[in-house]
Amino acid sequence: MIQVENLTKIYGKGEIAVTALNQVSFSVREGEFVAVMGPSGSGKTTLMNILGCLDSPTSGTYILSGTDVINMTDKELARIRNRKIGFIFQTFNLLPRLTALKNVEQPMIYRGIRRKKREETARKYLTEVGLEDRMHHLPNELSGGQKQRVAIARALVNNPDIILADEPTGNLDSRSEKDILNILTDLNKKGITIIMVTHNEKVARYAHRIVYFHDGEIVKEEIVNAGGGSIETG
Amino acid sequence: MLEVAVLKLGEYISLAVSEIYHNKIRTFLTLIGIIIGIAAVIIIIFVIQGAEEYLFHELGSIVPLDLIEIYGRWDPDTQRRLGYISFEDLDYLKEKLGDQIRAVTPVYYFYGDLQKKGHNYECEIIATTEEYQEFYYLNITEGRFISNTDNENFNQVIVLGRDTAEELFAGEEAIGKKITLYDTTFTVIGILPETYKSPIASGGSTGDDNRAFIPLKVVERIFGIHNEFYLWMRATGTETVSSTQQRVLELLDERHGLAPDGESRYYAYNFAEDMEMIRIIKTVLMVLLSGVASITLLVAGIGVMNIMLVIIAERIKEIGLRKALGATRRDILSQFIIESIILCIFGGILGVLLGYFGSRTILSFVRDFVRVEIAVPFWAVILSLGFTTAVGLFFGIYPAMKAAKLDPIEALHHQ
Ligand SMILES: Nc1ncnc2c1ncn2[C@@H]1O[C@H](COP(=O)(O)OP(=O)(O)OP(=O)(O)O)[C@@H](O)[C@H]1O
Ligand SMILES: [Mg+2]
Numbered sequence: 001m002i003q004v005e006n007l008t009k010i011y012g013k014g015e016i017a018v019t020a021l022n023q024v025s026f027s028v029r030e031g032e033f034v035a036v037m038g039p040s041g042s043g044k045t046t047l048m049n050i051l052g053c054l055d056s057p058t059s060g061t062y063i064l065s066g067t068d069v070i071n072m073t074d075k076e077l078a079r080i081r082n083r084k085i086g087f088i089f090q091t092f093n094l095l096p097r098l099t100a101l102k103n104v105e106q107p108m109i110y111r112g113i114r115r116k117k118r119e120e121t122a123r124k125y126l127t128e129v130g131l132e133d134r135m136h137h138l139p140n141e142l143s144g145g146q147k148q149r150v151a152i153a154r155a156l157v158n159n160p161d162i163i164l165a166d167e168p169t170g171n172l173d174s175r176s177e178k179d180i181l182n183i184l185t186d187l188n189k190k191g192i193t194i195i196m197v198t199h200n201e202k203v204a205r206y207a208h209r210i211v212y213f214h215d216g217e218i219v220k221e222e223i224v225n226a227g228g229g230s231i232e233t234g
Numbered sequence: 235m236l237e238v239a240v241l242k243l244g245e246y247i248s249l250a251v252s253e254i255y256h257n258k259i260r261t262f263l264t265l266i267g268i269i270i271g272i273a274a275v276i277i278i279i280f281v282i283q284g285a286e287e288y289l290f291h292e293l294g295s296i297v298p299l300d301l302i303e304i305y306g307r308w309d310p311d312t313q314r315r316l317g318y319i320s321f322e323d324l325d326y327l328k329e330k331l332g333d334q335i336r337a338v339t340p341v342y343y344f345y346g347d348l349q350k351k352g353h354n355y356e357c358e359i360i361a362t363t364e365e366y367q368e369f370y371y372l373n374i375t376e377g378r379f380i381s382n383t384d385n386e387n388f389n390q391v392i393v394l395g396r397d398t399a400e401e402l403f404a405g406e407e408a409i410g411k412k413i414t415l416y417d418t419t420f421t422v423i424g425i426l427p428e429t430y431k432s433p434i435a436s437g438g439s440t441g442d443d444n445r446a447f448i449p450l451k452v453v454e455r456i457f458g459i460h461n462e463f464y465l466w467m468r469a470t471g472t473e474t475v476s477s478t479q480q481r482v483l484e485l486l487d488e489r490h491g492l493a494p495d496g497e498s499r500y501y502a503y504n505f506a507e508d509m510e511m512i513r514i515i516k517t518v519l520m521v522l523l524s525g526v527a528s529i530t531l532l533v534a535g536i537g538v539m540n541i542m543l544v545i546i547a548e549r550i551k552e553i554g555l556r557k558a559l560g561a562t563r564r565d566i567l568s569q570f571i572i573e574s575i576i577l578c579i580f581g582g583i584l585g586v587l588l589g590y591f592g593s594r595t596i597l598s599f600v601r602d603f604v605r606v607e608i609a610v611p612f613w614a615v616i617l618s619l620g621f622t623t624a625v626g627l628f629f630g631i632y633p634a635m636k637a638a639k640l641d642p643i644e645a646l647h648h649q
Contacts, residue, residue, distance in 0.1 A: 054558055054642045075562050082560020093555045093646070097252055109245050110560040112238035154559070 001161065001193050002028040002051060007060035009046050009216075020046040021057065022216040028195060030161075033188040033225075035204035036197045038213030044197045045166055047213075051195065052085050052164045053077045065161065082110050086155025088165035092147040094139040094154075100126060101135040104154045111158055125153035129183055145176025152183055163187065165196040169203055181206045246569045250576035253545070264541040265581030267534025268625070272582050272618045274527040276589025276610055279520060279617075281596065284608035286516045290509060291606035292432045298369050299472050299505050300336070302479045304465040304486070307493065307501045317490055317499025318461035327465075330485050334478050336470060337368030340450050340463040348446060349414045350402050357398050358445040359415065361453040361463070369466060377409045377424030385449040390456075392420035396443035399425045418456050420448060475506035531621060534581075535629040542574050542633035553637050554645025567638040574630025575623055582622030586615050 009021040020043045028034050036044050049055035050062065053069055062069050069080065081087075094103050104122035113121070126135055129149040139147055148168060155163055165184065169177040185206055188194050196207065204210045205224055212220040254261050293299060306315035321340070328338055342361040347354050360366075364382045372379060377393070384391050392413065399408050399422075408422045429443055454460055469478040479502045486500050493499045546553070553566055561569075593610050 049643050052558065054646070075564075078557070078560050078562040078565075081558060087558050089646075093551070093558075095552055095555070097256060106556070107559040109242060110556075110562070110565055112241055114241060115244075158560070 001030040001032070001065060002195075003061075003063040004051070005061045007047070007050065007057045007062065009043070009050065009055070010058045019216050021050075024060070024216070024218055026211065026218060028193060030193055031188070031191050032209065033185070033194045033207045034196070035207035035210045036195065036213060037199070037201070037204055037210055038219075042213040043216040044213055046216075048164050048166050048195070048197060051162075052087060053080050078110070082107060083158050084161050086152075086158070086160040086163045088148070088151050088155050088163060088168045090167035090170040092139070092144075092151050092171075094147055094150055096139050099136045099138055100131060100142065100150045100153075103139070103150055104157055107154060107158050121157050122153070125156050126150070128156075129153050130179075143176070144172050145179055148172060148176065148180050149183065152180070152187075156187070160192065162193045162195065165194065167197050167199065169198065169200070177203065242565065242568065243572065246572040247576060249569065250573040253573060254577060254580055260541070261577065261580070264537055265534075265577065265584065267537050268531060268578060268581030268622060269585040269588055271527050271530035271534055272585025272622060273588035273592055274530065275524050275618055275621075276586055276614055277592045277596070278523045278527060279614040280589070280593040280608075280610045282516055282520045282523070283611055283614075284593075284597070284604075286512065287606055287608050288604055289512065293505065293509070295430055295432055297505060298468055299509060300469040300475055301369065301505060302467045302469060302475060302482065303503045304467070304479075304482055304500055305463075307497075307499055309493075315462075316493045317486070319463060319465050319486075319500075320461045323486065323489065324465060326489065327467075327482060327485055331467075331478070331481065334470065334474070334481065336468040337365055338465065338467045339363050339365035339369065341366070341466050342450060342453060342459065342463040346415050348398065348402060350411075353402065355398065355401050357395070357401075358442070360445060360447050361450040362447060363450055366447070369468065373427055374424050375427055377422070379424055380447055380449050385451045388452050388455050389449060390418060390420045390452055391423045391449065393424040393426065393447040394422060395426050395445040396428045398444055398446050401444075415448070416457065418452075469506075472506040472509065475504045479504055528621065531625055535578075535625040538574060538578055538581075538626065539629040539633060541577070542570065542630055543636070545573070546570060546633050546637045550640065550645045550648040553640050554642050554648065557640075557642035558646060563638040566640075567634045570634035570637045571627060571630045574634065575626035578622040578626030578629075579619060582619045585622070586618055589618075 004027070005025045007021050007024040007026075008019070011018045011020055022043075024043075024047065036047065038044055046055070050057050053064075053072075056070065064080070065084070069077065072080070094100075095106070098106075101119065101122050104126055105118045108118045108121060123132075123135065126132060129152055131146060131149055131153070134142060134146060134150075139150070142150065148171075163184070168184070169180050172180065181203060184194055184196065194207075196203075198204050208223065208225045210222045210224055211218055212222070290299065304319065306317035306319065308314075309316050319340070324338060324340060328335070339362055344359055344361075345356060346359040347356050349355075362380065363385050364380055366372075367379055374393070379393055380391065383389070392415070394402070394408065402408070402413060403411070408425055411422050412419050413422065414420070426443070450463060467478070467482065469475040483498050483500055483502055487498050490499055556566060556569075590610055597604070597608065
C-alpha cells in the first residue's frame with residue numbers, strides 16, 4: 001500500500017537547515033494498523049505530512065498504491081487527499097461556523113457530490129461514530145471526544161483507503177481516548193489502513209506494529225499484534 | 235463538470251453568507267463605502283431620469299410630442315412668404331403619406347376682438363377644422379366642437395375657451411348666443427372645460443383658457459386670408475418624426491419647386507428633435523455623475539480588498555484544512571472570490587435599498603407637482619448590482635490568489 005524509500009526532508013538552508021527526516025525507508029501493508037512513536041521533534045509529523053501528500057520530500061521516493069506521487073500536480077495530489085486519505089488531527093480542526101453535519105459534508109463538496117447525497121452520507125457516518133443526536137451542534141457545543149468523532153466521520157465520508165491520525169488522542173481524557181481507539185480498531189478491522197502517531201505506549205499497543213523514530217530516523221520496529229494486514233505481494 | 239461547478243458555487247455562496255452573518259458589524263462598516271456609492275448612483279439616476287420623464291410628460295400635455303408643424307418660409311427681403319399651403323396640398327400630402335401620419339389639420343391663429351353688446355374682449359382666435367381634436371383631447375362637455383360640415387358650409391360658429399366664455403357671458407347660458415368678430419356674427423356652439431396648467435410652461439391647448447375656435451374656411455372666405463395657414467401633422471411616434479418631416483418637405487418641394495436661393499420654400503418644426511437633444515444631455519449628465527459615484531465605489535473596493543486580506547489571515551487554518559480535505563488551489567481561489575463578490579453584492583443590495591428609500595423621500599417632496607409615475611428604473615438596479623459584482627471580483631482576485639497559494643502544511647499548523 002505505502003512504500004517509501006530513502007525519504008529525506010530538510011527544512012531551511014545552510015546554517016539553519018534542519019533534517020526532519022533522514023533516509024527513511026519504510027512500508028505499510030494494506031489493512032495494517034501502524035503506530036509511530038518517538039520523542040518530540042523526531043520527524044513523525046513530517047512523515048505524516050508527506051504520506052498525506054500535503055508536503056513533498058527533499059529527496060526519496062514515495063509509492064502509494066503502486067503510483068509514484070512525488071511528481072504529481074497540485075490537482076492530482078488534491079484528488080488523492082480527497083479520495084484515498086482521511087486525516088485526523090490532534091486539534092480536531094473542525095470548522096467552527098459549521099454544524100457537525102456540515103463539517104462532515106465538506107470533503108464531499110470537493111468530490112462534487114450533490115447536497116442530498118452528501119447529507120445522507122454524513123448522517124450515516126455520524127451515526128456510525130455514535131453522534132446521531134449531535135448532528136446539528138456546532139463544534140464549540142461538543143466535547144473533545146465528540147469533536148474527534150466528528151473528525152473521524154469526516155475522514156471516512158469519501159471511503160479512503162488510509163487514515164492518517166497525528167496524535168488523535170493527544171487532547172482527550174482516557175475515556176474518550178478509549179472510544180476513539182475502539183472506533184479506529186473497528187475501522188481497521190473493516191480493512192482501512194491506519195497510521196497513527198502517538199506519545200503514549202498504551203495507545204500504541206492498539207496497533208499491529210510500532211515504528212520508533214529518533215532524530216529523523218527509524219530506530220526500532222516492534223510487532224505487537226501479529227496478523228495485521230495482508231501480506232503484500234511483489 | 236458544469237454540474238460540479240454549480241454545486242460548488244452554491245456551497246461557496248452559502249459559506250460566504252454565513253461569514254457575513256457572523257461578522258455583521260465588521261461587514262457593515264466595510265461596506266459603507268459601497269452602500270453610499272450605490273445609493274448615490276441610484277438617486278442620481280432616479281432624479282435625472284425622473285426629471286426627464288416629468289419634463290416629457292408635461293411637454294406631452296402641452297403639445298403632442300409627435301407633432302410636425304409646416305409653414306411657408308418667410309422672406310425678409312420681400313416681406314412675403316416663399317411658399318403657401320393650400321387645401322389641395324393638404325389632400326395631396328394626406329394621400330401620399332398614407333399610414334405615415336396619424337392626423338393632419340390646418341391651423342391659423344391670430345388675436346382678435348370678440349364683441350358682445352358693446353363689451354369688447356381680445357383673445358386668441360384659432361381657425362382650424364374638426365381634426366384639431368386629433369391633436370388635443372379637448373374633452374368638450376358643453377355643446378360641441380367645430381365639425382367638417384361647419385367648414386364645408388362656411389358656418390359662422392365659434393367655440394369658446396373657459397375664460398373667454400366667463401368674460402363674455404359671466405355665468406349666463408352662452409350656447410346659441412351670438413357674438414361678433416370684426417363685424418361678422420358667430421354663434422356660440424360649444425364651451426371648452428378648464429384645462430390643465432402645467433408648472434413648466436403654457437401654450438397649445440393647455441394652460442390657456444382665453445381663446446376661441448372658428449372654422450378655417452370661414453376665415454378664408456370672410457376675411458379673405460388664403461393659404462396662410464400652418465399645417466399640423468402627427469407622425470406615428472416620436473421616432474418617426476424626423477423621417478416623416480423629411481418626406482413632407484420633399485413632397486412639397488416636388489410640387490412647388492425650390493425657392494430662388496435653392497432652399498425649400500417650406501420650413502418644418504418639431505419637438506421630437508428637441509427631446510432628442512434633452513435625452514442626450516440627460517445621458518451625458520447621468521454618465522458623468524454616475525462616473526463620479528463610481529470612483530467612490532472603486533475606493534470602497536480597496537476597502538473590500540483589505541477586509542478580504544484580513545478574512546484570509548484569520549482563516550489560514552481553515553484554508554489548510556480544506557486543502558487537506560481535498561480542495562485544489564482553484565477551489566480555494568473560487569471560494570474567496572465568491573466571498574468577496576457576495577460581500578460586495580450584499581453592499582450593493584443595501585445601497586439599492588438606501589437609494590430606493592432616498593428616492594422615495596425626494597419624490598415625497600415633489601409629489602404635489604409631479605403627475606407622472608416616476609420610479610427607480612429597473613436597469614439602474616441591475617447596473618448597480620452588476621457593478622458591485624465587478625468590484626467584488628476585481629478586488630477579490632488578489633486576496634483569493636494569496637489564499638490559494640498558501641502552503642497546506644504552514645496553513646494547517648498556523649498559530
Ligand atoms: N516548517 C518547518 N520549518 C522548519 N523546521 C521544521 C518545520 N516543521 C518541522 N520542523 C522541524 O523538523 C523536525 C521534525 O518536526 P516534526 O514536527 O516532524 O516532529 P514531531 O515528531 O512531529 O514532533 P512532536 O512530537 O512534537 O509533534 C523538528 O526539529 C522541527 O523543528
Ligand atoms: Mg508532531
